[in-house]
Amino acid sequence: MAIGKSTKIILIITALAVLGAALILLWRPSAGEAKEVLVTVDGEAYGRYPLDIDRDFTVETPWGYNQVIIHDGQAEVHEADCPNQICVNTASASEIGDMIVCLPHRLVVEIVPEDSP
Amino acid sequence: MRRGTRTLVYISVLTAQAMVLNWVEGLIPMPLPVPGARLGLANIVTLVAAYTLPWPAVLLVVAARTILGAFLFSGLSTLLYSLSAGLVSAGAMLLTRRVLRGGGAQILAVSLIGAIVHNLTQLTVAALVLENIRVFWAYLPWLMLLAIPAGLFVGGVGRLLLKYVNKLHLRVY
Numbered sequence: 001m002a003i004g005k006s007t008k009i010i011l012i013i014t015a016l017a018v019l020g021a022a023l024i025l026l027w028r029p030s031a032g033e034a035k036e037v038l039v040t041v042d043g044e045a046y047g048r049y050p051l052d053i054d055r056d057f058t059v060e061t062p063w064g065y066n067q068v069i070i071h072d073g074q075a076e077v078h079e080a081d082c083p084n085q086i087c088v089n090t091a092s093a094s095e096i097g098d099m100i101v102c103l104p105h106r107l108v109v110e111i112v113p114e115d116s117p
Numbered sequence: 118m119r120r121g122t123r124t125l126v127y128i129s130v131l132t133a134q135a136m137v138l139n140w141v142e143g144l145i146p147m148p149l150p151v152p153g154a155r156l157g158l159a160n161i162v163t164l165v166a167a168y169t170l171p172w173p174a175v176l177l178v179v180a181a182r183t184i185l186g187a188f189l190f191s192g193l194s195t196l197l198y199s200l201s202a203g204l205v206s207a208g209a210m211l212l213t214r215r216v217l218r219g220g221g222a223q224i225l226a227v228s229l230i231g232a233i234v235h236n237l238t239q240l241t242v243a244a245l246v247l248e249n250i251r252v253f254w255a256y257l258p259w260l261m262l263l264a265i266p267a268g269l270f271v272g273g274v275g276r277l278l279l280k281y282v283n284k285l286h287l288r289v290y
Contacts, residue, residue: 006222010229014265017233021258043248063194083192086153099255101247104194108249 028097034114035096037075039068042106051075051094051111061105068109075109077102127287128174128181135162135182140190151259156267157232163207164228164275165282172211179203197246198239206235224279228272229265236260 003011035051041061049055055070056078066087067079074092077100087102093111100109138158147154159182166175183203187196210231217223240260244253 004220004222005218006220006226009217009226010222010269013226013229013233017261017265021262024254024258040247040249083194084153089152091152097251097255099252101243101252103198103243103246104192106247108247108252110251 035073035094035111036114036116037068037070037093038108038110038112040108040110046107048112050114059107061107063105066102066105066107066109075111076100077109080105123287124170124174128170128178131162131166131170131178132181132185135159135178136186136189138162139182139186143190149259149263151256151263154260154263157235157271160206160228160231160235160268160271161274161278163203163210163231164224164271165278167207167210167214167227168224168275168279169282169287175207175211176204179207198242201242202235202239205238206231209234224276225269225272228275229268232264232268232271233261236264 037049037051039046039048039059041059046059049070051070051073053070054072056067058065058067064081066077066082069076069078074094076092077087077090080087080102082102082104084104087100087105087107087109090100093100093109096111096113098111101107136159138161142155142158147156162182163175163179166178170178180200180203183196183199187193187199191199210227213227213230214223217226237260240253240256243256244250
């Protein structure tokens with residue numbers, strides 16, 4: 001059976017995507033001991049908080065607010081007034097590399113190792 | 118109908134269909150590891166447009182549906198992402214269609230490349246706006262993986278649809 005050029009391209013792209021994705025997912029920094037929650041708004045650092053201390057605060061961005069709750073070693077965006085609510089629907093972040101992004105408010109909540117730049 | 122009028126009506130119908138598809142898609146919850154990831158049903162329309170209209174009209178359909186869709190449904194805050202990704206991926210689809218030799222799977226390949234380029238563009242723009250490269254690497258694997266079933270599904274639907282659209286003998290060129 002002859003395989004058409006288009007089919008070949010589909011197969012190559014699929015293979016590359018699966019392979020690339022697997023590599024990136026496996027090549028994650030090993031879980032360090034101390035983790036911090038880094039909050040950035042519009043590319044600027046807003047604050048860093050230890051993940052093991054419970055905290056409940058509201059980030060005021062120029063586009064709206066996001067209520068961030070840190071509890072039991074997890075960080076989540078509990079409430080926000082953004083139109084798509086994607087940040088609120090994102091699962092809690094607990095491992096290094098986990099992120100919660102609110103594009104309309106240009107806000108990123110991510111778990112980073114302590115003392116990382 | 119005069120040809121110009123016919124083309125205008127056809128472009129308008131495609132734009133309206135894409136907007137409705139986009140809206141309907143928003144109603145279906147997607148339990149995925151990447152919240153906000155979508156099937157991209159509106160790309161069915163881009164695909165049909167790429168196979169029935171000259172390239173400036175294809176880009177016009179994409180621009181019109183994203184801008185009108187932003188005003189009606191999704192809000193202006195995400196227009197930058199949908200507009201850039203929509204235009205760049207439509208360009209990639211048009212180019213692939215031209216470069217790649219025909220065959221039954223061509224439209225699937227065109228759609229797949231469209232889906233991948235769409236996700237890549239959106240992610241790149243997001244990482245640039247957020248000034249955060251880690252966002253790019255965190256979402257890249259998931260968005261590439263999800264683009265494959267989404268692109269092939271859209272391509273399959275587009276192929277079915279084009280069978281009927283071609284029977285209409287639109288002659289909108």
